[in-house]
Amino acid sequence: MASKEETQREIAEEKTAVPRREPKNPKGEYNFDTGIKVPKEYGSPAPDIAGQYRKELIQAQPYLNMEEGQCLYKTERKQKTTLDKVKGSVLGFAIGDALGSPGEFSKNPHYLSGFESSPRKGLQAGQYTDDTQHLEVGLDSLIVYNGKINFQDHADRLIRWYKSGGARSIGRTTELAIKNLMEGVDYSKSGINHINYCGSSAIARLVPYSLLSAVSRYPHKLFRSDIKKILGITHAHRKVLAMGELYNYLIQEVANGKTPGEAINMLLFEDVFLNRRVRDKIKKVKDLSESSESPGETIQKIGDSGFVEDVIFSSIYGALKGSSFKEAVLISANGGGDSDSRAALTGTLCGLDIGASQIPVDLRTQLERNSELEKKAEEIYFLRK
Numbered sequence: 001m002a003s004k005e006e007t008q009r010e011i012a013e014e015k016t017a018v019p020r021r022e023p024k025n026p027k028g029e030y031n032f033d034t035g036i037k038v039p040k041e042y043g044s045p046a047p048d049i050a051g052q053y054r055k056e057l058i059q060a061q062p063y064l065n066m067e068e069g070q071c072l073y074k075t076e077r078k079q080k081t082t083l084d085k086v087k088g089s090v091l092g093f094a095i096g097d098a099l100g101s102p103g104e105f106s107k108n109p110h111y112l113s114g115f116e117s118s119p120r121k122g123l124q125a126g127q128y129t130d131d132t133q134h135l136e137v138g139l140d141s142l143i144v145y146n147g148k149i150n151f152q153d154h155a156d157r158l159i160r161w162y163k164s165g166g167a168r169s170i171g172r173t174t175e176l177a178i179k180n181l182m183e184g185v186d187y188s189k190s191g192i193n194h195i196n197y198c199g200s201s202a203i204a205r206l207v208p209y210s211l212l213s214a215v216s217r218y219p220h221k222l223f224r225s226d227i228k229k230i231l232g233i234t235h236a237h238r239k240v241l242a243m244g245e246l247y248n249y250l251i252q253e254v255a256n257g258k259t260p261g262e263a264i265n266m267l268l269f270e271d272v273f274l275n276r277r278v279r280d281k282i283k284k285v286k287d288l289s290e291s292s293e294s295p296g297e298t299i300q301k302i303g304d305s306g307f308v309e310d311v312i313f314s315s316i317y318g319a320l321k322g323s324s325f326k327e328a329v330l331i332s333a334n335g336g337g338d339s340d341s342r343a344a345l346t347g348t349l350c351g352l353d354i355g356a357s358q359i360p361v362d363l364r365t366q367l368e369r370n371s372e373l374e375k376k377a378e379e380i381y382f383l384r385k
Helices: 003-015 049-055 073-080 083-102 130-144 151-164 171-180 201-215 224-230 238-255 260-270 276-289 296-304 308-321 325-333 339-354 361-366 370-384
Strands: 063-064 071-073
Touching: 003 370, 071 361, 073 260, 083 130, 083 201, 083 238, 083 325, 083 339, 083 361, 083 370, 130 151, 130 201, 130 339, 130 370, 151 171, 171 201, 201 224, 201 308, 201 339, 201 370, 224 238, 224 361, 238 276, 238 308, 260 276, 260 339, 260 370, 276 296, 276 308, 296 308, 296 325, 308 325, 308 339, 325 339
Parallel strands: none
Antiparallel strands: 063 071
């Protein structure tokens, strides 16, 4: 039996103890602060599992710099400026797009080792497609509205882009949605909600919002409803939304210190985000990236069509398979099918991982409007303040 002094001491400790954090999220909603879906029974906010995991990852362990081949440490890699990473993501997207453009659904493909012209699209070497134009719609809207999401402006910019005559190889789903907008349909209802209209171009418009949210989570937190509205202006099907959530998750994690591979491992470890079918497919992609099977055959196995799941999963494969930025985007660019969209999304993750300064100089300087894109990336970064 405890003595009177021990009992009094226990009472005093209880009074000074940190109070237990009460559940505030009984529905088990996705928590974008941590990148974790909070199970209903645990409440919210979730324990910072991702944050703790990130601290463990930046211990001084050897890391192979993707481009220079020199042995760095994750502590040094962690110190890479966030601005450089944001620039790398934007430039990486456009570089991948331009590299993959000549081979997109080509009937006579050949191996691409760098920028080449695409006569059937009327594009010179280093020029990008409508994917990067979608990216710029998101960038420009965010910049003009100082980091605020303005869905109507987003929709209006799509209309102006379409009317300008400068839209490059615009997708059918996007065109139908823009025509809805031009006919007066509200942006919340303009998107096409059909399984046969599930391309990936809307993901490009989401990238700037995900980047800003990643570098400034609290002022610019990106909710699931925001993702749905951004994508839904043109692509309203739930499969596009699911892939948008997945890609947003990866951007959040890679922007905050993980490699693409570590972000995938974390997603699979948590086992709570997205549905079982999607997680099983991600696990399969990860396993395939570790196999000796040729990348071309593997991408065919994953799916090389323009369907949003095929594009996202095969782009993740490229990011995991490549040992350098250039190798990764070329794996995706040479995978056949929707090669420009795939390589663009691979370039986004790899560029975000290593930063613009580590992307090969020739790819940066030969890219169309590289200075303008880099400037826009800077403006997105400085919106965080």
